[in-house]
Amino acid sequence: MPAFGPPLASLFLSGVHDFASGEEPTHNEAQGLKSVPSLPVEYHVHRKCSNVAHVMLDICSTYRTTKTTKSGVNVMRILTVTVLLGLSTAAPSLADTADGASLVGQDWEAIVEMARGGEVNWFMWGGADNINIYVQDFVGTILMNEYGITLNQIPLADTVEAVNIVLGEKEAGNLDAGSVDMIWINGENFRTMKQGGLAWCGYTDRLPNNALVNWDNPVIANDFGVPVDSCEVPWNRAQFALAHDSATLPEPPRSIPELIEWIKANPGQFTYPAPPDFNGSVFIRHVFYYAAGGVDNLLGDFDQAKFDAAAEKTWAILNEIEPSLWREGATYPTSINQLNELFANTEVAFTFNYDPSQFGIAVDAGIYPDTVRSFGLVDGTIGNTNYTIIPFNSPNKAAALVLQNLLLSAEAQLEKARPEVWGTSPGIEMDRTDAAAQEAFAALPSHPSVISAAELGKAALPELQAGWISAIEQGWLANVGN
Amino acid sequence: MNGPSRLSRSMLVLSGALLIIWLILPLVPMLIWSFAHGWRFPDLLPQQWSLQAWDYALSDRSGTLESLGVTILIAALATLLSILVGVPAGRALGLYKFRGKGLIELMILAPVIVPGIAVALGLHSVFIQLGLTNTLAGVVLVHLVPTLPYMTLVMAGIFANYDPAHESQARSLGANAVQTFWHVTLPAIMPGIIVGGLFAFLVSWSQYILTLLIGGGRVITLPLLLFSFASAGRNDITGAIGIIYILPGILILLFTARHLSGSNGAVGGFGRI
Incomplete structure (x- = not known):
């Protein structure tokens, strides 16, 4: 009897597996365009195309604009065109405005x-x-x-x-x-x-x-x-905010040093997603700004000396609170959704988001209780x-x-x-x-769970350039998340 | 009936029940989620019941029903093409010995061994040059990459246990090639076609990255809708779309279950080439 294993497993897992691998763009730098010498086979394709049924005109016109280097590919093309006659769903483009x-x-x-x-x-x-x-x-x-x-x-x-x-x-x-x-x-x-x-x-x-x-x-x-x-x-502006449940925690800490003290006093009730998660990364930058004594010094191009000074303090703070984190910091959530789920299940006392409207959406969807409220930090939160x-x-x-x-x-x-x-x-x-x-x-x-943009905007911090952000993320992986 | 056989029968019932529970139990939370409005630890049941998720999942703007049709069409075509290619390929691998057979077996297995994402970007480039991106046809074709290994391997196993002398007998009794295939070969390999076809259908059914890249967003299948909600933590809508997503697989399993009983000798050779 054949095992049902592979297909059933793939029904539930393979797709998830496909995207769970979290593909980053594998080639970040654009590669130079390959040279595409035009070959005599082009003519061959034309003739073949003019012979096939009307419905295939689209595919043929696509072919005429596409060039390949191998004549073997052209044979395949023609075969596929013939085999797949009528399957195409490509719509005719009305007015091409590619230029x-x-x-x-x-x-x-x-x-x-x-x-x-x-x-x-x-x-x-x-x-x-x-x-x-x-x-x-x-x-x-x-x-x-x-x-x-x-x-x-x-x-x-x-x-x-x-x-x-x-x-x-x-x-x-x-x-x-x-x-x-x-x-x-x-x-x-x-x-x-x-x-x-x-x-x-x-x-x-x-x-x-x-x-x-x-x-x-x-x-x-x-x-x-x-x-x-x-x-x-x-299209939209967003500014980082934290959320808490006012029913269980009426007065949340409102600055990074207060939050650090709160975490030590309440072990197991706070965590943050590991970078490169977008929201976890921005949380770490708030600690970094605090450790650097403000953001003014960090604006502009990446500066190794300034980075080293602030980074050392940042890792010290984050390593110090690690034993007080959720699961004693042995593991971190890998995405903001995992943190949201921990927060919804009251395993942790805070979640946060670069887009505070998400808190209102989650309350309306029944994911969070109605008593969830959001807040910014007195020293400001990062906007984008x-x-x-x-x-x-x-x-x-x-x-x-x-x-x-x-x-x-x-x-x-x-x-x-x-x-x-x-x-x-x-x-x-x-x-x-x-x-x-x-x-x-x-x-x-305004939604009661979403802090107003005006209120939040009273203390706003700028984002850093990409060089800083990737240095902080890599530094965290090497020094804290190891 | 004597004692041992009653015991073995009750064992059969027990293991059957366990299997069903093992298969069904994980689906129960999904079903509950799809009707839940707020379901948080430590509550055993949702705080509030709601039809919101189903309302959205079944509405036009979610596109669920439309993509259900597209997904069925693609999986059915991919299965059909897999059968057309996999049966002759399986026959060659199962019945004959030839030079380079090991290499060909390895190449047929390759798409299962190599991770999908590793080949997806390369395939995308080839499909653009072929002008097949953004079309249903292209998506069907690219689904053959992961479905063919299953189909071919199942058929190779079937043909390894198949005696072509039956065909010779039919021919000697006056049947022509078509009659021989229809009345002798096809019934003998039918269980394999059903099992392999089921594999192919479900593998095609669950494709994500290949569909997104080759379909270019024009061909929207259920996994695309499902994963955009699943990755956003929307368990209610994920539950509703998820149930729509697994229904065809379960229906097909039910309809083909009798062919999967293992009592048919031809199926016994699965996995052996």
């Missing part, structure tokens, strides 16, 4: 006309149903009704998967017919895309609603210390901005521009600021919008 350079030369009305009737494929983290609903119901409906553009939202477990698709396409020589039109992005993934030449840049001033963006604000103009340089458009980016090889750049402009509008920013919709902070300056929008924004009710 970004000529697009930025157009006026906005012309861009909107080119986008009309097309589609835009937006890859974004898809783990929150309320965000998915906002994007599909609110944004998608306006996009369809006013511009006739179909919005395809592609949910991701991890944003790096979309970056890998674009990277793979560039390496394979797909320069104008990519599958990704827009990504919700920031930080490390943005750096990969900008440095690898995967981003389309130099267009943001074409968007009418760009006037609502305050590019003079360094928190907007720099994405984790990397200058944006017109390669992406802000998240963006939308258009890959260099997107064939629907006009539609992506229309979508970006819509996302920046006062109407769309106001809607997502509603606590029952999402409750996130605007990426634009609300005081640059019209009076009605400002009034509505000021009148928004």
Whole structure:
């Protein structure tokens, strides 16, 4: 009798295993494009294509724009085309707007006309149903009704998967017919895309609603210390906050030194995710800022001498509290979701998040009790901005521009600021919008579990440049998490 | 009936019950989660029951039902193609000895041995050059990479225990090639096709990275939806989509269970080439 083991196990595990390996982009640096000499076999493909049925025209046209180096591959192509006749679901592209350079030369009305009737494929983290609903119901409906553009939202477990698709396409020589039109992005993934030449840049001033963006604000103009340089458009702002259950802990510690004392006095009730988890990493940076005596000294390029001084104190603090952590610090959660689960099950007394609206979402979903409250630190917490980016090889750049402009509008920013919709902070300056929008924004009710952005913003700290962040993460792994 | 056989029968019932509990028990929390609104330690049952997760999972905007159809179509096509390729390949490996057979067996096993992510990015590049990315056809084709080893190995095991002399007998009695295949070969290898097909279907059913890369987000299968919620800690929606996700597998197991009894001699040779 055959064992059921492999398929059953794979039913439950293999997919999880696939993504649990947490793929980082394996080639961070863009590799030079492979040379693609055009071979006589191209002609062969043409002729074959002209013979196949009408439904295959798409595939053939794709083939004509794709070049390969091996004639053996062409034989395979033809075979596959014949075998798979009719299986293709590729949609004919209506108006190809892959040529970004000529697009930025157009006026906005012309861009909107080119986008009309097309589609835009937006890859974004898809783990929150309320965000998915906002994007599909609110944004998608306006996009369809006013511009006739179909919005395809592609949910991701991890944003790096979309970056890998674009990277793979560039390496394979797909320069104008990519599958990704827009990504919700920031930080490390943005750096990969900008440095690898995967981003389309130099267009943001074409968007009418760009006037609502305050590019003079360094928190907007720099994405984790990397200058944006017109390669992406802000969508939301976020600032780190901690959450506690007011029913069991009415008065939480409100500074890093107080928190350290609290942890020692209450062993087993605190932990933080190990880097490279995004939220665990930012928690460690708060300790690092405290150990360095403030962030002012750390801004700018990475400085080994300054780093060494602050890092030594940071590791000493973190090693000192380690025996008082959850499970005596023998293990750390590997993701913020594990910490959230520990917090939901009251195993630990705090969780934290770079996006405080997540606390409200979790309360509304019944994951946390209603008594959960969130707070910032008296010395300030770190803030950042998240963006939308258009890959260099997107064939629907006009539609992506229309979508970006819509996302920046006062109407769309106001809607997502509603606590029952999402409750996130605007990426634009609300005081640059019209009076009605400002009034509505000021009148928004706040979620009791989410500390208001205004309250949190009274003490805000900047992010460090990527060089600092990776040095802190690696230092933690070597000195604390070993 | 004498004593020992009654004992062995009750042992059979007991082990059957244990097996069912072992298979079903892990699914119970998932079912409860899908109706839970708040289920925290140390409560045995959720604080509140809710249909919110199912409401979202079954709504148009979640895309669950649409991707259920897409997932079924892809898995069915991948299974069909696996059978078409795996049966002749299994016959060659099971019945004949030839130079380089060991090497070919190793290459057929390779996709199972090598981690998927290691080949996924390379395959992506090849599929872009073939113009097969972002299409259902491309996803079906790439699913053959992990499904074919199972199909071929099962069929090789079947053919290792298969006597081709039956075919010669049928031919000598006047049957043509098609009749021989239909009335002699096919019934003999049918259990293998069902087992191998089941393997292929479930392996295709659970693909994530290959589907995402080759499908380019245009082909959205259930694992894509499921993992974006599972990784975000949304146990309620994960539970609802998860139940929709495992149902086809369970249904197929139920329908094919009688072929998996092990009483058929042909299946006994599984794993031996």
